[in-house]
Amino acid sequence: MRGSAKARTGAWAIVLCAAMQGAAAAAASIEEREAQLAASLRCMVCQNQTLAESNAPLAVDMRRQIREQLGQGRSERQIQDYFEQRYGAFVRYDPPFMPSTWLLWLGPFVLLAVGFAALWRAVSRHGRAQPVPLTPAEREQAAALLKEDPR
Template sequence: MKRLVLTACLLALACSAMADVDAREAALAAQLRCVVCQNQTIAESSAPLAADMRREIRTQLQAGRSDDEVLAFFEQRYGSFVRYAPPLRPSTWLLWGAPFALGLAGLAALAATLRHRRRAGPPQPLDDAQRERARRLLDDGGTP
């Protein structure tokens, strides 16, 4: 009876450890970019290289490596690009800052355009000569 209880406890412990490895593998696979597909994580990709990368993750986790060590391994092998969300460091400042800079530039252009329109005032109505020229252009199919 004791042997049966001990076996059950060991089996439960092994299942728990395997579930932990599975959860960590899934979390890491969701953080790494498929270098073949490039717009999918290796968890989503069905490319053979993505399957190899998932196997490598599992192998390293079973060998006792931490999540950071596994990520560092892939980053060393494939570069910072392999991380789906690259870490914030001097080499990736442009990557992280460009969307904000472009947004600010767009807002500045919008403000300048609105300021220019406000200064120009309301549009002036066409005089008779301009109205006649527009009518001729429309009737002739756009040739001046």
């Protein structure tokens, strides 16, 4: 009888330890997921920082909301959709490619292409430029300068 009581106590201890490890792993998982989501969302106050980087009160509140929603079992996509619905696509630090963000995604490439076109045009014009002939007065002045001895 004593052996079986000890065995049951040991089994309960193992089950309890496993449950505690599972709870700790779940908490760590939620913290990791919160950190990933906070790094992918923009602080609406700072706008050049992620939620993870910002210490603004709104960023702290948004991180708390992420943690609460993860605790309720919502997926990362559902949480991102929630914030996008509330703040618009700008809240994502990497906004999706959609008509309202085309300029954001394509703008740098368009500016680069315009810059190359302007450079090409300037270089090609420079090569085609014909020298302007000197007037007789300019020729006389040049000849006089060449005849002068600087010594």
